[in-house]
Amino acid sequence: MPELPEMQALAERLDTALAGAVLTAVEPLGFTALKTVSPTPDELVGTALVGVGRRGKYLVLTFDGGRRILVHLSQAGRLDLEGPAKVTRPRGAVVRFRFADGAGVLVREHGTQRKAAWWVLDAGDEGPLSVLGPEPDDPAFAELLRTGDSTRRVHTVLRDQRTVAGLGRGYTDDVLHRAEISPFAPLRSLTPGQRDALVDAVDQVLDEALSEERGRTGGLSEPKLGLRFAVHNRVGQPCPRCAAPLLRVSYESHEIVYCAPCQTKGKVLADRRLSRLLR
Numbered sequence: 001m002p003e004l005p006e007m008q009a010l011a012e013r014l015d016t017a018l019a020g021a022v023l024t025a026v027e028p029l030g031f032t033a034l035k036t037v038s039p040t041p042d043e044l045v046g047t048a049l050v051g052v053g054r055r056g057k058y059l060v061l062t063f064d065g066g067r068r069i070l071v072h073l074s075q076a077g078r079l080d081l082e083g084p085a086k087v088t089r090p091r092g093a094v095v096r097f098r099f100a101d102g103a104g105v106l107v108r109e110h111g112t113q114r115k116a117a118w119w120v121l122d123a124g125d126e127g128p129l130s131v132l133g134p135e136p137d138d139p140a141f142a143e144l145l146r147t148g149d150s151t152r153r154v155h156t157v158l159r160d161q162r163t164v165a166g167l168g169r170g171y172t173d174d175v176l177h178r179a180e181i182s183p184f185a186p187l188r189s190l191t192p193g194q195r196d197a198l199v200d201a202v203d204q205v206l207d208e209a210l211s212e213e214r215g216r217t218g219g220l221s222e223p224k225l226g227l228r229f230a231v232h233n234r235v236g237q238p239c240p241r242c243a244a245p246l247l248r249v250s251y252e253s254h255e256i257v258y259c260a261p262c263q264t265k266g267k268v269l270a271d272r273r274l275s276r277l278l279r
């Protein structure tokens with residue numbers, strides 16, 4: 001979290017609020033979060049923001065002349081749209097951008113992890129975008145799901161940004177539940193019918209989430225995002241389709257949530273972490 005729908009709607013709001021404004025200052029508040037050395041952020045000061053877009057889970061700010069700033073919020077990054085820009089330096093602050101009309105954009109970490117990051121790229125430099133797979137609305141995305149013969153689990157494939165861009169843990173759980181496919185199923189094992197269901201589920205889940213996100217105002221400041229997930233983060237709650245309690249597979253940093261009757265023909269997936277605790 002945040003994933004494609006949150007970042008897309010955020011990019012649209014920032015574009016509406018800021019496009020055309022001249023950048024007047026860049027204040028790095030956490031230096032390790034800047035991933036590039038050249039050009040320097042100050043080289044962009046005095047140029048106009050042409051527009052704000054998104055690629056994968058990256059926010060893309062394009063400036064006059066073609067230079068770009070990328071922002072990746074990772075798991076707990078948040079972005080405040082400040083009008084007017086503040087002078088405070090809140091806990092977890094990463095960087096603040098100031099614009100000529102007085103607006104400010106503050107990137108910060110909500111949690112204790114320091115993973116939010118930003119890049120300043122020369123015109124034509126793709127930086128970290130160069131390794132991203134196709135977007136869900138790209139025909140290449142559907143083609144990959146319809147014909148891919150990867151032996152990797154479908155949950156892993158969907159979350160791998162180099163394979164397909166934009167989905168994270170949250171929407172991947174919801175997509176697989178919608179498509180009634182086991183998170184552990186290898187992509188190559190899926191039937192043509194399951195593959196069609198998967199493509200449709202990606203479209204539907206992301207479309208629905210994006211419509212909801214477009215109702216949000218301001219930046220992306222809320223501590224809790226993704227409260228609208230159907231199954232993600234809802235272990236133990238009744239499956240919205242069959243009412244069986246939702247199950248999980250736990251990992252060090254995250255968990256996969258699924259419904260056994262709907263997705264695995266009732267089979268409980270091996271949870272090595274849980275079995276280790278029980279031993």
Ligand SMILES: [Zn+2]
Binds near residue numbers: 244
């Ligand atoms: Zn179910």
